[in-house]
Amino acid sequence: MxxxxxxxxxxxxxxxxxxxxxxxxxxxxxxxxxxxxxxxALAPLQLSGEHHLCPGCGHPVAWRLLLEAIAELGLANRAIGVVGHGCYTNIVSLADIDFLQCLHGRAPAVATGVKRVQPDTAVFTLQGDGDLASEGLAEVLHAAARGERITTIMLNNGVFGDTGGQMTAASVVGQRTKTSLDGRQPEAHGYPVPVAELVATLQGSVYVARGAVHNAGSVAKTKRYLKRAFELATSGAGFTFVEVLTMCPTGWFLPTADGPDYIQDTFEQTYPLGALKDV
Ligand SMILES: Cc1ncc(C[n+]2csc(CCOP(=O)(O)OP(=O)(O)O)c2C)c(N)n1
Ligand code: SF4
Ligand SMILES: [Mg+2]
Structure with missing residues (x-):
């Protein structure tokens, strides 16, 4: 020795x-x-490191990417976020940008009004899958069809996380939730709604991508998707949409550390990652 x-x-x-x-x-x-x-360790535009989300939650990673994208594009002074209701809504109290909160699922309609009244702003919505795919699916489809110059971001964890983990329109087949304890069964609960694919079919959308935050490669790509979406919407090209798969170990009844693998093994099979549409 x-x-x-x-x-x-x-x-x-x-x-x-x-x-x-x-x-x-x-x-x-x-x-x-x-x-x-x-x-x-704070992201640009992040006011505080304190949040009330669970350990292993994927939303704060998505928040960080969003703030980095806005800061790097120089949009901080003209960015206006419109949020619905969910665990992700906590961003409004820790980010140094303007936010509006509206009725569950209605963010694309409110964002439309903001953008039309203030055309020089960079307007985006931040919504959960429960908010967007279950409560307000019509809103995002109409905003996309109209080609509104806004960016909609859906954080998809497949559950109504904030109210205890109930099944949403985006829960994947077999997923165990508070309201599908034996797993989502197509015969009883129907099939998941692939929002990104629907939005991509509409003529007014110019950019649609699906990212995730469960590994380093996906994190890096998701930031690129967000920046591209903001660039196109603010340049007036049309409606842009980015879905981000995020971990919810609490709503998935999983140990914290198993969240990333659950996305890889389960969500990614239903929701393939990548850019679906780019003008
Ligand atoms: C009209 C209406 N319905 C239901 C609720 C209750 N509610 C608040 S947050 C929430 C869950 C949102 O889930 P999601 O959008 O997926 O966000 P997450 O919590 O998973 O991030 C629900 C159902 C509400 N506030 N308003
Ligand atoms: S319930 Fe899920 S989405 Fe909500 S904070 Fe906890 S892990 Fe995140
Ligand atoms: Mg959710």
């Missing part, structure tokens, strides 16, 4: 066997770097 020499000024021992030998650190010396994070 290598025996360290007495600790030097840095506190680290020099191995008797020379620099190439294993290094043992003397633990009785003061640390040479502070025992805390040295780089800021």
């Amino acid at each position: 290598t025996t360290p020499s007495p600790a030097g000024p840095t506190g680290a021992g020099v191995p008797a066997g020379g620099p190439a030998a294993a290094v043992l650190i003397a633990t009785d010396a003061p640390p040479t770097v502070p025992n805390r994070k040295v780089a800021g």
Whole structure:
């Protein structure tokens, strides 16, 4: 075994066997770097690191990508977000951009009004799958068909997370929810509604993509999708839509760490990732 020499000024021992030998650190010396994070962890436009979402929730990752995209495109001063109701709505209290909250599912209609009154703004909606696919599906389809110059973002975790994890129109076949304890069965509950595919068929939509936040590669691509969607909508090209698959271990009855694999093994089979439409 290598025996360290007495600790030097840095506190680290020099191995008797020379620099190439294993290094043992003397633990009785003061640390040479502070025992805390040295780089800021807040995203641009993020006011606080505090949120009330569950450990392992995917929404905060999507929030971060959204804020980074807005900041990097220089849209912070003219971005206006319109949210519905859900766990994701907590973004309004920790992001330094303007938000409106509206009735469940109605965000695309409210965003239409905002954009038409203030055409120079970068208007987007942030909605959950319960909000958008279950409560307000007509709103997003009409906004897309009209070619509104807004961006709609749907955070899809396949449950009404905020009210306890009930099944939504986007829950996948076999998914266990509070209202489908034996798993979603097509005979009893029907099939999931693929919102992104529906929006892509409408002439007024110019960009449709589906991303996810369960691994590093998907996180990087999702940010690119968001930036492209904002660029096209703010340039006046038409309606843009980005769906983001997010983890909800609480609503899925899963241990926190199993959330990413559940997206990969289950959601991705129903909702393939990638750009579905690009002008
Ligand atoms: C008209 C109306 N119906 C129901 C509710 C109750 N409600 C509040 S949040 C929520 C769940 C939203 O689920 P989702 O949009 O998927 O967001 P998540 O919580 O999963 O992020 C529901 C049903 C409400 N506020 N208003
Ligand atoms: S219930 Fe689901 S969506 Fe809501 S905070 Fe918890 S993990 Fe996130
Ligand atoms: Mg949801």
